[in-house]
Amino acid sequence: MAADAQHQLTGATSAAPLLVPLADAAGLRDTPQPLVSHGCWYPSADPTGERVAFICDRTGVPQLWTGPVDGGDIHLLDSDPDPVTEVAWSPDGRWIAYTVAPGGGEHTRVLCVRPDGTGRRIVAGADWTSSAYLGCWARDGSAVAVTVAEPPPPVAEPAVPGDLPAGWAERDGHATLLGGEHYGEVGAAPRGGGGARDRLSAYLVDPDGVGSPALVAAESGAATLRVCDISPDGRLALVRRGPRGRREAVVVRMADLGTGSVLRVADGDPWIGRFSPDGRTLWLRSDHEREFAALLAAELDAEGRRSGLSVVAERAGSDLELLAFPEDGRTAALAWNVRGASALQTLSLPTGTPGGPGGAGAPGGSDGSGDLRGPGVSGGPGSPGAPGGSGGAGDLGRPDGSGDLGDSGGPGSSGGPGGPAVTRDVGLPHEVVTRIARGGPGGMVVALSGSQRKPGVWSVPGTAPPARTPWSSRDEDAVPPGRPPVCPVPLRPVARDGLELGGWYYRAPGRGGGDPAPCVIHLHGGPEEQERPVFDPLYHELLGRGLDVFAPDVRGSSGRGRSFVDADLGTGRFAAIDDVADCAAHAVLTGRADPTRLAVMGHSYGGYLTLASLVWHPALFRTGVAVCGMSDFATFFAGTEPWIAESAAHKYGHPERDRELLHALSPMSRIDELRVPLLAVHGEHDTNVPPGESEQIVRAARERGHPAELLMLREEGHEFRRADNRRLFRRTAADWLERYLTG
Structure with a gap:
C-alpha cells in the first residue's frame, strides 16, 4: 500500500x-x-x-x-x-x-x-x-x-444506506452509522x-x-x-x-x-x-x-x-x-x-x-x-x-x-x-x-x-x-474520626442458569450478623469493569445511613476470564439483567438483606442495568438511582460520541442490524412496567451517555405518576471529578435511598 x-x-x-x-x-x-x-x-x-x-x-x-x-x-x-x-x-x-x-x-x-x-x-x-x-x-x-x-x-443524508430507527438523529448529536469503507484500517x-x-x-x-x-x-x-x-x-x-x-x-x-x-x-x-x-x-x-x-x-x-x-x-x-x-x-x-x-x-x-x-x-x-x-x-x-x-x-x-x-x-x-x-x-x-x-x-x-x-x-x-x-x-484520613472504614466480604452468587457470579458485601457498622438490613445493590460500569473493594466514599456515605451495600459482578464483568466478559453479548444481556435479581436474591437468602427494603443503583452501564432491573423486575426493588445510564439504545447511539458508538456496537449490538434486539433491551420500551420512585443523576457535559438519556426516562416516569427527580451536575461529564459535585451527588443519593428504604 x-x-x-x-x-x-x-x-x-x-x-x-x-x-x-x-x-x-x-x-x-x-x-x-x-x-x-x-x-x-x-x-x-x-x-x-x-x-x-x-x-x-x-x-x-x-x-x-x-x-x-x-x-x-x-x-x-x-x-x-x-x-x-x-x-x-x-x-x-x-x-x-x-x-x-x-x-x-x-x-x-x-x-x-x-x-x-x-x-x-x-x-x-x-x-x-x-x-x-x-x-x-x-x-x-x-x-x-x-x-x-x-x-x-x-451531512444531509446517511453515509450508509438503510432505514434508520425512529428518532435516530433528532436529539443530542448527529447519527453515526458503523462499518463501511476503510473501517478497521x-x-x-x-x-x-x-x-x-x-x-x-x-x-x-x-x-x-x-x-x-x-x-x-x-x-x-x-x-x-x-x-x-x-x-x-x-x-x-x-x-x-x-x-x-x-x-x-x-x-x-x-x-x-x-x-x-x-x-x-x-x-x-x-x-x-x-x-x-x-x-x-x-x-x-x-x-x-x-x-x-x-x-x-x-x-x-x-x-x-x-x-x-x-x-x-x-x-x-x-x-x-x-x-x-x-x-x-x-x-x-x-x-x-x-x-x-x-x-x-x-x-x-x-x-x-x-x-x-x-x-x-x-x-x-x-x-x-x-x-x-x-x-x-x-x-x-x-x-x-x-x-x-x-x-x-x-x-x-x-x-x-x-x-x-x-x-x-x-x-x-x-x-x-x-x-x-x-x-x-x-x-x-x-x-x-x-x-x-x-x-x-x-x-x-x-x-x-x-x-x-x-x-x-x-x-x-x-x-x-x-x-x-x-x-x-x-x-x-480516609474517613471522618470515629467512623472506621468497612471491610467487605466476598460473596459468590449463582445465576439461575448455573453461572457463578461474584461480588462484595459491605455491612453497615453496628449491625449484627442475623439482622436483615436495608440493602443497596450497586452495579459498576463498563460492562467490562470489575467490582473490587477499594475505598469508596459513596459506599461509606450509605453505610453511615444504616444501609448495607452489595456490589456484584454480573456476567460481562472482567477479572473472571474472557468467556465471562463475553457472556452478556447479544441476547446474553437479558441474562445479565436477571443476574442483578439473582444477586439480590442471594443477599436475601443468606440472611443479610431485608427482601422488603432493597434498592438498585449504578453508574454508566450500571445505570442502564439499574433502569433495566426496575422494569424487568418491578416488584423486587423499592427504588432506584440511575447515574449516567442509557435508557434507550436508539437515542444513545444517535447522541454519543462517534468513537464510543463504534466500540459500543460490538458490546450491545449494531444500531441498524440489531435494532429489534436493542429496542427490546431498552428500558424505555418497558417503561409501563416501572412501579417505584426513580432518581437520575447526570453530568451536564456528558457526551458519552448524553443527558437526554436521563431526561427522557424521568419525564416518562412522571407522566405515569411515579416520583422521579433528575440531579444535573454542573461542569461535569460522564465522570464526576470535582469534590463539591461528588459530595452533592453522594448526599443526594443517600438522602433518596434512606427516604425510601428506611422512611
Whole structure:
C-alpha cells in the first residue's frame, strides 16, 4: 500500500494539531493545605526518578502537581480548573505532557508544561470540535504522540444506506452509522465516501514547535487508537486499536505507515507493551488465544512482521493487567489481578533482548504502564475504585498464592527468547496497584488504592518495601474520626442458569450478623469493569445511613476470564439483567438483606442495568438511582460520541442490524412496567451517555405518576471529578435511598 497510502496520508495532514501557547498558569506554586481529604494518582517520574509528576485533588479538582519522591514541597503546575486525567514526563526531562477535560466533559485536550511551570501550551485538541488524548513519548523525548478525534462534517443524508430507527438523529448529536469503507484500517486515511465519517488520527508532535507533526496512523470509523511505543530507532510504532472486546496491537512501519503485524490484546490498561532496543522483540500484555492475559514476546522481522510468539509469564486464573519496565530495562514489572487484588512482581527479561536503556514502559519510556481504564471510561476519585473509575481495584488483603513466586521464576513463569525468566514478589501495603512508573536506580513508583485508604503514591526503592510518599494522604484520613472504614466480604452468587457470579458485601457498622438490613445493590460500569473493594466514599456515605451495600459482578464483568466478559453479548444481556435479581436474591437468602427494603443503583452501564432491573423486575426493588445510564439504545447511539458508538456496537449490538434486539433491551420500551420512585443523576457535559438519556426516562416516569427527580451536575461529564459535585451527588443519593428504604 506504500505509494497509495503515502499519497492519502499527505492529504490527511491538514488536520494535524497545532501548538497553542498559553500564559503561565497563575496561582499556587507552594504547597497549600489540602481543602479536602485528597487522593494522589497517575505518577510519572523524571529521568532521574527523583521527582514525580502526578494528579492530586487536594484543592477539590484533579490537577497537575510535581514533587520529590522522598518528601519536601510539592508544586501545582497548572492551576486552571479543568480536571487532569493523564500525565507523562518526557524521557529527556524537559516537558511534562498531560490530558485535561475542559468543563469536566469528554472532549479532552493535551498540554505540555515545563517542570518549573513555564512554557505551558496546548499540543492537541485546541479546537472545541475535536478531542485529543496522550500517547507515548519518543524514546529521546523529541516528540509526544497524541490521538485526535476529528468529527465528520454534517451531512444531509446517511453515509450508509438503510432505514434508520425512529428518532435516530433528532436529539443530542448527529447519527453515526458503523462499518463501511476503510473501517478497521490503521494507516489508511479515509477517501471518497469515507470522507464524511469520523476519524481518529495519531501524530507525533514536537512540543517545541520546531518540527512538523508526523502522522503515525489514521482510522476511519475508529473506536480507539493510541500510540503505545516507538522503537528506539524510530522505524516501528506500536498502536493499540479496536473496540472493547476486540482490542488489537498493530505494529506500524513509520516509513510507509504500512502494517507489519496484528495481534489481539486484552481490554483494560491502554499501555499494552514495548519494543526491545533492537526492535526485534515486542513485549505484550495479551490474551491472544487465551482466557486470561499474560506477558507474551513477539519476535519481529525487519518489516515488523511477527516471526514467532512465546509466553514469558502467565498466572493460572489471573489476568496480567499492568505491564511496565523499570529503569534498567532488563526487567519488567507485572501487576496480576488475583481474585480482585494485585500481586506485583518484577521479572528479569530474557538476556537476548533486554528492555532497553532507561526503559520505563509506556508512555514512551518515561514511566510505567497507565491506570486501569482509557479515555471515556475513566472516573475520578470518589467513584468506586482507583482514580480512574467505577470499577477500581482492590481486595481484602494478600490473596492466597501471591507470595509463592519466590526468586526463581514462580508458577506460571516461562521463558521467552533467551531463557527462563526470574521473578521477585513485591509486598504491597494496600490491595491494588493502579499504575507503575520507574523510580530511582532499580526502583519504581506505584499508585496504590485499597479498601481502607485514599489513593496514594508509594516509592519502591530497589528491593526495599514500598514507602508512602509524604504528600499522599494518610490511611487514618480516609474517613471522618470515629467512623472506621468497612471491610467487605466476598460473596459468590449463582445465576439461575448455573453461572457463578461474584461480588462484595459491605455491612453497615453496628449491625449484627442475623439482622436483615436495608440493602443497596450497586452495579459498576463498563460492562467490562470489575467490582473490587477499594475505598469508596459513596459506599461509606450509605453505610453511615444504616444501609448495607452489595456490589456484584454480573456476567460481562472482567477479572473472571474472557468467556465471562463475553457472556452478556447479544441476547446474553437479558441474562445479565436477571443476574442483578439473582444477586439480590442471594443477599436475601443468606440472611443479610431485608427482601422488603432493597434498592438498585449504578453508574454508566450500571445505570442502564439499574433502569433495566426496575422494569424487568418491578416488584423486587423499592427504588432506584440511575447515574449516567442509557435508557434507550436508539437515542444513545444517535447522541454519543462517534468513537464510543463504534466500540459500543460490538458490546450491545449494531444500531441498524440489531435494532429489534436493542429496542427490546431498552428500558424505555418497558417503561409501563416501572412501579417505584426513580432518581437520575447526570453530568451536564456528558457526551458519552448524553443527558437526554436521563431526561427522557424521568419525564416518562412522571407522566405515569411515579416520583422521579433528575440531579444535573454542573461542569461535569460522564465522570464526576470535582469534590463539591461528588459530595452533592453522594448526599443526594443517600438522602433518596434512606427516604425510601428506611422512611
